[in-house]
Amino acid sequence: MSYRIYLVEDDKNLNLVLTTYLEKEGWIITSFLTGKEAQSQILNPPDLWILDIMLPDIDGYQLIREIKYKSPDVPVIFISARDADIDRVVGLELGSDDYLPKPFLPRELVIRVRNLLDRFNRDQQIIYSLPPYAINTDSRIVSLNDKIIDLTSKEYDLLNYLLNNLGVALSREQILNNIWGNDYFGSDRVVDDLIRRLRKKMPKLDLETVYGYGYRVNKK
Known part of the structure; x- marks a missing residue:
C-alpha cells in the first residue's frame, strides 16, 4: 500500500538517507528540514509522522501537540539524540506512538514504521x-x-x-x-x-x- 509519510529531520544528510530507505518500501515520503515547513502541512495529514524533537525553529514537542490536536489518530514516531529516557516519557505523554533514540540504523526505522502502520491499519479498518x-x-x-x-x-x-x-x-x-x-x-x-x-x-x-x-x- 502506498502510505504517505511525513519525515521531519533537520540534518540534511540523515534526512536524505532516511527518505531513500523509506521510499524503497514503496511509501510516499514528504520530507521537511524545519518545523515551520512541517507545521504548514498539519491540516493535510499523512498516514504517519516521523518527527525529530530537536529542530532549528519549532521543537518536536510543539509540533506533536498540534498534530495530535488536529489528527489524533495519525501515528507519530519520535526520534531524538537528547536524553532518551526523558524524551521517551515526554513523547508518550504528548501522544507519540513509538520512540527511536539516535543513533539508529535506517533499517530499524523502516521496521518500526511498517509495524506501526500495520497495527494502525488493522485497528482502524472501516x-x-x-x-x-x-x-x-x-x-x-x-x-x-x-x-x-x-x-x-x-x-x-x-x-x-x-x-x-x-x-x-x-x-x-x-x-x-x-x-x-x-x-x-x-x-x-x-x-x-x-x-x-x-x-x-x-x-x-x-x-x-x-x-x-x-x-x-x-x-x-
Whole structure:
C-alpha cells in the first residue's frame, strides 16, 4: 500500500538517507528540514509522522501537540539524540506512538514504521459509506452494489484524499503534492487526467470542479 509519510529531520544528510530507505518500501515520503515547513502541512495529514524533537525553529514537542490536536489518530514516531529516557516519557505523554533514540540504523526505522502502520491499519479498518459506493479502507476496495470497481493505486489515493477532505475545495497543487509528492516535476494537468478517469469509473460520485482552482467531493 502506498502510505504517505511525513519525515521531519533537520540534518540534511540523515534526512536524505532516511527518505531513500523509506521510499524503497514503496511509501510516499514528504520530507521537511524545519518545523515551520512541517507545521504548514498539519491540516493535510499523512498516514504517519516521523518527527525529530530537536529542530532549528519549532521543537518536536510543539509540533506533536498540534498534530495530535488536529489528527489524533495519525501515528507519530519520535526520534531524538537528547536524553532518551526523558524524551521517551515526554513523547508518550504528548501522544507519540513509538520512540527511536539516535543513533539508529535506517533499517530499524523502516521496521518500526511498517509495524506501526500495520497495527494502525488493522485497528482502524472501516467500511466507509458514500452512497451508492462503499469503500474498504483496509483493502482499498471500492464497490457499487457489491460489484468491485477496478481503481488504480493513484485513482484510489485521489479518492481517499478527496474523501478525507469531504466538502473541502482542494487546489490542483494540493492534490498534486499529496498524490505525487512535493518532488514531482511536471504539469499539474496530470491531476485533471486522474480526475477524468475517476469520474469515468465512478459516475455517481458528486465530484465537483471548482473552476480556476481545483476539485471537491460534496456530501450527499
